[in-house]
Amino acid sequence: MRAEDSPSLEQYSVFDQKPASDPQVKKGRLRLWIGIFLAFSLLLATLSLLQKSRVSTLFGTGSVYGVVLTSSGSPFRGEIYILGTPLETQTAADGAFLLEGIPSGDQILIVADDQIGRDFPIHVVAGKQVDLGQIRFESTAVPSP
Amino acid sequence: MHSHERGQGFVEYALLISLIALTVILALQMMGVSVGKAFCDVAAVINLTSVCSPKVLCEDSFDSLANWKTFYGKPVTTNGKICLDKGTQVYNTCSMNTQRENYTIRLENALLYQGNGYGIFFRTVYNQKGANGYIFQYDPGLQAFVIRKWVNGKEIWQPIAKTPIPNGYPIYNTPHNVEIIVRDNLFTVLIDGQQVLQAQDDTYKEGGIGFRTWDHTEFCADRIAQFSIP
Numbered sequence: 361m362r363a364e365d366s367p368s369l370e371q372y373s374v375f376d377q378k379p380a381s382d383p384q385v386k387k388g389r390l391r392l393w394i395g396i397f398l399a400f401s402l403l404l405a406t407l408s409l410l411q412k413s414r415v416s417t418l419f420g421t422g423s424v425y426g427v428v429l430t431s432s433g434s435p436f437r438g439e440i441y442i443l444g445t446p447l448e449t450q451t452a453a454d455g456a457f458l459l460e461g462i463p464s465g466d467q468i469l470i471v472a473d474d475q476i477g478r479d480f481p482i483h484v485v486a487g488k489q490v491d492l493g494q495i496r497f498e499s500t501a502v503p504s505p
Numbered sequence: 506m507h508s509h510e511r512g513q514g515f516v517e518y519a520l521l522i523s524l525i526a527l528t529v530i531l532a533l534q535m536m537g538v539s540v541g542k543a544f545c546d547v548a549a550v551i552n553l554t555s556v557c558s559p560k561v562l563c564e565d566s567f568d569s570l571a572n573w574k575t576f577y578g579k580p581v582t583t584n585g586k587i588c589l590d591k592g593t594q595v596y597n598t599c600s601m602n603t604q605r606e607n608y609t610i611r612l613e614n615a616l617l618y619q620g621n622g623y624g625i626f627f628r629t630v631y632n633q634k635g636a637n638g639y640i641f642q643y644d645p646g647l648q649a650f651v652i653r654k655w656v657n658g659k660e661i662w663q664p665i666a667k668t669p670i671p672n673g674y675p676i677y678n679t680p681h682n683v684e685i686i687v688r689d690n691l692f693t694v695l696i697d698g699q700q701v702l703q704a705q706d707d708t709y710k711e712g713g714i715g716f717r718t719w720d721h722t723e724f725c726a727d728r729i730a731q732f733s734i735p
Contacts, residue, residue: 387514387517390514390518394524397521397525397527397528398524401527401531404531404532405531407535408535439657443654444708444709448657470656472656472659475660476659476660476661476662477657477660477662478663479661500662
């Protein structure tokens with residue numbers, strides 16, 4: 361082959377090659393991006409929903425039990441709540457309580473007399489009864505300030 | 506046929522843009538960024554402040570107690586002021602009916618004459634046992650500004666935020682303007698325009714406004730308003 365018949369550099373340049381403008385390829389890419397963002401937004405929506413405490417009941421409920429004593433060691437008579445839920449019960453004459461149907465995970469247990477409540481962080485395990493042992497309730501000497 | 510394909514392409518592009526917007530909004534929410542606030546920040550930069558200017562949701566100049574329901578105690582209105590003393594708890598029916606999530610409370614000329622302090626409930630609802638929500642306490646009894654939670658009419662003793670009242674602060678017989686900004690899980694309290702307290706909590710999502718006094722308190726205020734925030 362003569363030198364003048366050889367292909368020029370332009371003919372070999374990869375940089376000047378235009379991308380395929382096949383409409384089907386374009387459409388395929390567009391649909392791929394739609395699929396990616398759809399999947400990503402669904403994932404984020406699911407994670408956002410899981411952050412809401414109400415959904416935690418989907419992962420099951422558990423129970424807690426224990427005994428509440430006053431600062432002097434005598435049985436405490438009062439109310440027990442789980443913060444942010446309608447769950448509540450009362451302690452028995454010996455200070456014992458059992459609260460069932462609590463959404464699993466980290467919760468705040470409130471022990472209250474007729475004036476104030478004290479909060480105790482607890483961890484509830486789905487399908488299990490957690491023994492909280494002895495809880496000390498310190499009342500206020502004066503009405504709430 | 507050709508124009509039909511082009512139309513379909515536009516729909517797909519619109520769908521893609523919508524999904525990108527949705528993804529961004531969800532991601533911002535996951536990171537705890539308020540989309541409304543971000544929108545208003547941008548609007549403020551391009552001088553579109555009217556879009557996000559606060560609107561009055563409820564207000565009362567205390568000509569009567571028509572907009573207030575007494576849970577206990579004996580509140581009175583006199584000369585355009587509400588006055589509470591000793592053990593009193595009242596709530597604003599307008600704000601309780603709307604049960605909003607985010608808002609600003611402005612209490613004008615709040616004046617403590619004597620006693621251990623007063624409280625302003627926010628994001629609070631009442632059940633048969635009492636208040637469930639938050640309260641800001643102007644509390645010389647504790648020598649502090651305090652934010653607490655209430656559950657079934659009982660205050661949770663451990664505050665979620667507390668800051669000492671500075672020495673020499675004019676606690677009594679000096680009118681103060683109190684502003685509480687309730688946005689998502691962040692609560693900011695300003696007195697006379699100065700931030701005094703901030704708290705973060707996720708327990709209560711919505712609710713109205715109320716007042717509380719205790720012990721030997723004597724307290725009056727001129728006007729209260731609840732404003733929208735983006």
